[in-house]
Every structure is written in C-alpha cells, then in structure tokens.
Amino acid sequence: MSLSRNSHVSVWLLSLLCLSYASCCFGFGTFGFDIHHRYSDSVKKILDVDDLPEKGSFRYYSDLAGRDRLIHGRRLATENDQTPVTFLAGNDTYRLSLFGFLHYANVTVGTPGLSFLVALDTGSDLFWLPCDCTSCVHGVNTSSGVVNFNIFSPNKSSTSSKVPCNSTLCELQNRCSSRSSNCPYQVRYLSDGTTSTGYLVEDVLHLITNDNKSKAVDALISFGCGQVQTGSFLDGAAPNGLFGLGMDKTSVPSILAKQGVTSNSFSMCFGPDGIGRISFGDKGSSDQGETPFYLRQSHPTYNITVTQIIVGGSAANLEFSAIFDSGTSFTYLNDPAYKQISESFNSLAKEQRFQMNNVDSSFPFEYCYLLSSNQTRYKYPTVNLTMKGGHQFFVNDPIVEIRSEEDANLYCLAVVKSDSVNIIGQNFMTGYHIVFDREKNVLGWKPSDCYGTDNSNTLPIRPPTSSPVPATTMNPEATAGNPNNSPISGAPPPMGNHSPKLRHLSYALTMILIPFLAMI
Structure with a gap:
C-alpha cells in the first residue's frame, strides 16, 4: 500500500x-x-x-x-x-x-x-x-x-x-x-x-x-x-x-x-x-466492587487478595494473592487454590469427566466433561471469588467449550494449574468494567457489556438454569447470564449456563x- x-x-x-x-x-x-x-x-x-x-x-x-x-x-x-x-x-x-x-x-x-x-x-x-x-x-x-x-x-x-x-x-x-x-x-x-x-x-x-x-x-x-x-x-x-x-x-x-x-x-x-x-x-463508580492492592513487593503489580472461593454456592475460606493481568488469556492458580476450585467444580459437575489420556500434554485444562451426542442442554457449577474487604467477584463464564478430534462435545473448567504466581486472566475478567485505581490503590469492578454509555447496560450475574450444547465451532467468549441486572453482592445459584455472544453495531x-x- x-x-x-x-x-x-x-x-x-x-x-x-x-x-x-x-x-x-x-x-x-x-x-x-x-x-x-x-x-x-x-x-x-x-x-x-x-x-x-x-x-x-x-x-x-x-x-x-x-x-x-x-x-x-x-x-x-x-x-x-x-x-x-x-x-x-x-x-x-x-x-x-x-x-x-x-x-x-x-x-x-x-x-x-x-x-x-x-x-x-x-x-x-x-x-x-x-x-x-x-x-x-x-x-x-x-x-x-x-x-x-x-x-x-x-x-x-x-x-x-x-x-x-x-x-x-x-x-x-x-x-x-x-x-x-x-x-x-x-x-x-x-x-x-x-x-x-x-x-x-x-x-x-x-x-x-x-x-x-x-x-x-x-x-x-x-x-x-x-x-x-x-x-x-x-x-x-x-x-x-x-x-x-x-x-x-x-x-x-x-x-x-x-x-x-x-x-x-x-x-x-x-x-x-x-x-x-x-x-x-476513570475512577469507576460508587457502586462498584473494590479490593485493595497488595503492594509489599520490590516490583509492585496489580496484586489483590482473595479470601474465599465459592463453587456452586459452597464456600471455602482460603486466602491467597493473585495478579490481575490483561496480558494473560486464562486464570492460573497454585495449590491449594487450584485444588480447591477444581475439585469442588468436579464434585458438582453433572457430566462424566473426559479422560485426557490421548490429549497432547500441552493442552492446559485438566477438568473437562463429555456431553452426549443427543444432549441439547447442560449445566455447570458457578464460580465466585470473595475479595479482601468482603466484595464478591462472580465469574461470568468459568468454562470453555471444545470439540475433540473424535467429534465429541466437551466443556472444561478454564483454570490452569500454575507453577509460579497466581494470575486472574482475561477469561475471568470478561463481562466486567475493571478499574485500576492507583490513587486509592484499589481494584474496582462492575458488570458491563462495554457498550452502555454509563455502564447501565450490564451483564447479568445470576445465570439461567440450563445451557445449549455447543455448536460445531465453539465460542469461548460466550457469556453466562439473563437480561436482568443483578447486584455485585449475594451468593449465586449453584449452576450456570452458556449463552450466545452479544451482537452490536460496533x-x-x-x-x-x-x-x-x-x-x-
């Protein structure tokens, strides 16, 4: 050109x-x-x-x-x-x-x-x-x-x-x-x-x-x-x-x-x-969730403290720090946080766990579930993190959908076991307006589809009770939810669904x- x-x-x-x-x-x-x-x-x-x-x-x-x-x-x-x-x-x-x-x-x-x-x-x-x-x-x-x-x-x-x-x-x-x-x-x-x-x-x-x-x-x-x-x-x-x-x-x-x-x-x-x-x-809004940054490091990052993991409505008190990182695709957790979230998810999943024996070792997800050929809808356990300070961070879409080479439909918990730091990646941040307030040293968040002029057109926090089976081409960016607005706080229902992507003029x-x- x-x-x-x-x-x-x-x-x-x-x-x-x-x-x-x-x-x-x-x-x-x-x-x-x-x-x-x-x-x-x-x-x-x-x-x-x-x-x-x-x-x-x-x-x-x-x-x-x-x-x-x-x-x-x-x-x-x-x-x-x-x-x-x-x-x-x-x-x-x-x-x-x-x-x-x-x-x-x-x-x-x-x-x-x-x-x-x-x-x-x-x-x-x-x-x-x-x-x-x-x-x-x-x-x-x-x-x-x-x-x-x-x-x-x-x-x-x-x-x-x-x-x-x-x-x-x-x-x-x-x-x-x-x-x-x-x-x-x-x-x-x-x-x-x-x-x-x-x-x-x-x-x-x-x-x-x-x-x-x-x-x-x-x-x-x-x-x-x-x-x-x-x-x-x-x-x-x-x-x-x-x-x-x-x-x-x-x-x-x-x-x-x-x-x-x-x-x-x-x-x-x-x-x-x-x-x-x-x-x-942008300093966010008065009704957003907030948690302080954990800054006691030689090279400060957007590090926060999680105090509780809630899977399917069942809470486990577990404190660990994690970095909110827009440059990472998925969420990476060390034990015991990884063990807690993955095993709790696995105990509540309704479908049979997929055997990963024939899957390449570079595949990142350990907990995947097989959907039958005639299955039209499915449910999965919801995931929620309680941050230091008490505000809750609901994960709109904790799963990814996959079609294997054998033409089988699967869904996987999109959390990877880390061998270093804990990272909250882009997949957990989807559906949120995230504020990095460096004056107050706090992280803020509020549900949003990113199109509302004042964040009023927010994504739902409480998902419906069932989900369609993924199509041949999967959509890992889909969002769980219904058209009703929901507050930041409050325990979610035990199971969520998968819904299509939003479509907009932009x-x-x-x-x-x-x-x-x-x-x-």
Missing part, C-alpha cells in the same frame, strides 16, 4: 472510529479506546490467515496457553478532577485472535501522527514500538497479500527527541557510555528468549477527551524505540508494539498522571464479544475496520 493511500485510509478509518466512539463511549469521563482479541472470527476472516487452529479445538487452547507461558516470565530490565482521556482513534479495544489472544488498541504517535496496533498489558510497564528496527515484524503475510505495519522513526517526527542517560526516566544508566548518550532499555521475557531492546525517546501521544466536546490532547510521553525484537515478538505476539499499563513510573498511566493530564487511574472493559474499552482517568463496524487497523 502506498503512503498516499495509507493517508486516505487513515482519515477514513479515524472518521468511522470516532463515529462509533461518539455513539457508545461517552460517559466514562476518561480518555479511552477499544480493545480486540487474537482469535476473533472477524480477524481470522478478514486477514484470511490459514494457519490458525480451529476455534474450540484442543490445539486452539494449547496455543493460547503457550502464549500465556511466554507472557508469565516477563520482567523489565530496566488529586485533580481532570477530564478523562482516550486515544485519538477512540476508546475501542480489540481482542485479536491473530496476535497472541491479547487485547489491542490503535494508538497515534508523533508528528505527523502514525498509527500502531499495540498490545495492552497491565503486567508490563514500558510502552515500546518497532522503531528503525533491524529485527522486527514489518507486516503479516496472508493468502490475500501482505498487511504492512508502520515502523516508527524519531528522525521522521518533528516532535521527537531522544532521552539522555542523565534523565530520571533512565533505569539502565549503568549501561551508558556517558551521561549525554541515549538511554538504553530492554524488556525481557524469561521464556523462549523473547525481548525488545533499543533506546528511549520522547514524543507526543495523541489523545482526545472522553466527553461530548472531544477536545484533542497531545501528551508528551517517553517510550521505547524498539530496534531489536526477538522470540515471541517475531512470531505473532505484539508484532506492532506493546503498551505497558503497569505501576512503574515508566508506564503511560504514570506519565499522564504526573503531567496532570488525567487522574492516576484507568479502566479496561472486557466485552463478551471481544470488543472492550480503555479509559485513562462489533459489525469492527469487522470492517480491523484490516485497516493493521495497515495504517
């Missing part, structure tokens, strides 16, 4: 995104944008990628868990009432099937502005982009041709400058040859040699107020000019950059708060259809826009 055509596509895409944003995203009082998912049907169809596993197959979930294992090891080497803000292209986020089962957003950086489709990760701090790179992903090969990505270059942006080693933002000063040399950075993952390496730069991140006035805001931020990407970054995970949302001073939420652009809080909404929202400065627009997100 030529540069001229790119510019026209950018204008067209921005107009459509802003129309969609204006119709559904006001009311958070924040800067926000939509997020998308790697294995979504829309991306798979539009980008026409042939090498993706069939949705709902054993390989599908094995691949997702493999991505999670890469993400788990990451480590960085290195009160005002402001109007909340979001990205210039709008507050939509997209869960893209093609790129690592992470949530993505279209961000605009530099002068003239260039768009990048970046992965959103609350488990990392630094924002980095492919930049004058010798090892990075320049595009995606599909059967219809090459989809090209933008590559950032400080020399081509009139507002860009390099961060020197004597800056307070430089965390690797011991690697500098002099105080005036460029500040290096490195984001390192412990698995499969996955890294991003380069130097820090400053430039403008183009934002817009998340209100009816839609006022443009240009924030000067620092980010990584990623010259060398290795490992998973060359194989589909975050191919066009990664947007760190962690607690460190290098993260964009920290920079925006320090500059007084917005409050030191942000939110992410994880929609059941793979479309969500992100908003900077989702249809997204199916049209996704290929252009990757090309502009």
